[in-house]
Amino acid sequence: MDETRLRLLNAAGPIFAERGYRATTVREISQEAGTNLAAISYHFEDKEGFYVAAVKHAAQGCMDRVPLPQWDAETPAEEKLLSFVTTFLNRVAVDHDPAWHGQLLMREMVLPTRACAEFVRDYVRPMHGMLIGVLTELMPNSSEKERWLTALSIVGQCLHHRVGQAVMIELTGETAVAAFGVKKLAEHITSFSLAAIQQATKQRLTTKKPPTSGTTHRVDRPARKRGSR
Amino acid sequence: MDETRLRLLNAAGPIFAERGYRATTVREISQEAGTNLAAISYHFEDKEGFYVAAVKHAAQGCMDRVPLPQWDAETPAEEKLLSFVTTFLNRVAVDHDPAWHGQLLMREMVLPTRACAEFVRDYVRPMHGMLIGVLTELMPNSSEKERWLTALSIVGQCLHHRVGQAVMIELTGETAVAAFGVKKLAEHITSFSLAAIQQATKQRLTTKKPPTSGTTHRVDRPARKRGSR
DNA sequence: TTTGAATTCAAACACTTGTTTGAATTCTTC
DNA sequence: GAAGAATTCAAACAAGTGTTTGAATTCAAA
Numbered sequence: 001m002d003e004t005r006l007r008l009l010n011a012a013g014p015i016f017a018e019r020g021y022r023a024t025t026v027r028e029i030s031q032e033a034g035t036n037l038a039a040i041s042y043h044f045e046d047k048e049g050f051y052v053a054a055v056k057h058a059a060q061g062c063m064d065r066v067p068l069p070q071w072d073a074e075t076p077a078e079e080k081l082l083s084f085v086t087t088f089l090n091r092v093a094v095d096h097d098p099a100w101h102g103q104l105l106m107r108e109m110v111l112p113t114r115a116c117a118e119f120v121r122d123y124v125r126p127m128h129g130m131l132i133g134v135l136t137e138l139m140p141n142s143s144e145k146e147r148w149l150t151a152l153s154i155v156g157q158c159l160h161h162r163v164g165q166a167v168m169i170e171l172t173g174e175t176a177v178a179a180f181g182v183k184k185l186a187e188h189i190t191s192f193s194l195a196a197i198q199q200a201t202k203q204r205l206t207t208k209k210p211p212t213s214g215t216t217h218r219v220d221r222p223a224r225k226r227g228s229r
Numbered sequence: 230m231d232e233t234r235l236r237l238l239n240a241a242g243p244i245f246a247e248r249g250y251r252a253t254t255v256r257e258i259s260q261e262a263g264t265n266l267a268a269i270s271y272h273f274e275d276k277e278g279f280y281v282a283a284v285k286h287a288a289q290g291c292m293d294r295v296p297l298p299q300w301d302a303e304t305p306a307e308e309k310l311l312s313f314v315t316t317f318l319n320r321v322a323v324d325h326d327p328a329w330h331g332q333l334l335m336r337e338m339v340l341p342t343r344a345c346a347e348f349v350r351d352y353v354r355p356m357h358g359m360l361i362g363v364l365t366e367l368m369p370n371s372s373e374k375e376r377w378l379t380a381l382s383i384v385g386q387c388l389h390h391r392v393g394q395a396v397m398i399e400l401t402g403e404t405a406v407a408a409f410g411v412k413k414l415a416e417h418i419t420s421f422s423l424a425a426i427q428q429a430t431k432q433r434l435t436t437k438k439p440p441t442s443g444t445t446h447r448v449d450r451p452a453r454k455r456g457s458r
Numbered sequence: 459t460t461t462g463a464a465t466t467c468a469a470a471c472a473c474t475t476g477t478t479t480g481a482a483t484t485c486t487t488c
Numbered sequence: 489g490a491a492g493a494a495t496t497c498a499a500a501c502a503a504g505t506g507t508t509t510g511a512a513t514t515c516a517a518a
Binding site for chain 1 (some may be wrong): 249251252335336338339340341345346349353354357374377378379381382384385386387388389390392393395396399400401405408409414417418420421422424425427428429
């Protein structure tokens with residue numbers, strides 16, 4: 001029956017997310033799912049195959065729950081960025097149930113397993129492409145590398161609200177998501193990034209060589225050395 | 230002998246960092262260290278106590294290798310931020326050996342164990358305090374919450390170069406650290422953040438009360454529609 | 459209803475895990 | 489150098505792991 005498969009997958013998500021792959025036992029999951037122990041080996045090849053399927057199942061559920069935003073041609077790029085960031089935060093950082101989606105995907109990101117390649121293909125790459133598209137609109141005359149760096153800055157800001165959750169609680173007693181809410185957080189990240197983008201664009205237009213004008217910003221530059229291995 | 234302790238701790242770091250706590254066996258570590266299996270239970274209480282000691286050992290080594298920057302009173306805040314970011318990146322993101330330091334600490338951050346509290350106290354809190362101090366200089370008249378959000382944005386950008394490493398490689402074939410180098414990356418993050426800070430400061434000075442967003446999905450500052458009209 | 463395949467189930471298997479044991483060895487102190 | 493503590497060592501232990509087995513049950517088509 002296909003129902004057993006589904007029950008197993010649904011039960012697996014939260015447990016894998018909380019305990020991690022190694023610390024989770026197939027007995028625990030089968031018991032939680034109300035199925036027999038051997039059902040996992042029967043319906044999936046083995047524990048690892050089962051884990052991969054569970055990750056894919058979680059990612060799919062996450063994408064269904066928080067779909068990518070859709071824009072018409074007239075939507076200004078700034079608004080696109082805001083909705084993108086909001087979607088991103090909702091997908092990974094937010095604690096409303098099922099909260100384990102983001103948790104599980106973050107695990108996959110930090111210590112990738114066999115599921116990582118598919119995860120990147122189905123989940124990361126579309127979002128990355130969408131962000132690069134928005135940045136291309138926002139940053140006229142920018143190089144590909146500049147857009148890449150900017151994308152990293154934006155993604156890093158969003159992801160940190162999931163990755164740094166435990167440390168945030170230990171450090172300040174609560175998460176920023178709980179303190180500010182997704183909306184406020186998304187607005188901060190968006191305006192923060194837009195300001196940086198706009199200044200960089202202005203600099204690119206006025207002069208070739210950005211001298212980091214404004215306040216005194218002196219960087220000791222120890223000549224040229226090339227030591228990357 | 231104290232040497233056995235040290236050999237175990239040094240051997241434990243890379244293995245714990247690569248495989249994670251559960252997937253690492255004490256046999257593997259004792260063999261790598263060239264000690265007897267029972268030495269771990271003898272010198273440390275059990276595997277978990279051993280792991281906590283290994284994390285602390287790694288954090289200490291990391292802090293010794295890349296100490297916090299020290300500034301005199303005349304150092305401009307912008308320069309402080311750059312050196313802070315550089316230090317941060319060097320501590321967590323860089324691949325020069327021993328690269329496992331950052332890896333292990335990131336694991337502790339993502340899935341905290343008993344070592345997390347001490348890790349935050351000895352490692353995270355000093356850096357956080359230092360960053361908040363710099364931001365206080367950079368953001369006159371800012372509220373504590375604004376500084377907190379800004380700190381999160383900066384830390385998120387730095388940490389992403391460790392956290393997102395595996396996905397970055399899967400997505401683009403190489404890490405940004407490898408492609409740009411720490412210096413360039415630190416300069417990007419610093420100028421990116423400085424631009425956002427300066428614009429926010431300017432806004433704070435011009436308008437006493439920032440327009441609180443209503444229910445409409447709009448960016449802080451109403452975006453200009455692109456294109457000719 | 460009959461038949462054969464698909465699925466479930468309890469039990470057992472083969473293996474790895476962290477930990478303990480008690481003797482052997484080394485180190486420290488007088 | 490001898491006594492006693494500290495440390496190392498090979499071996500064994502007990503518990504838990506993923507997986508397999510083969511019979512029992514359910515399901516679906518003739």
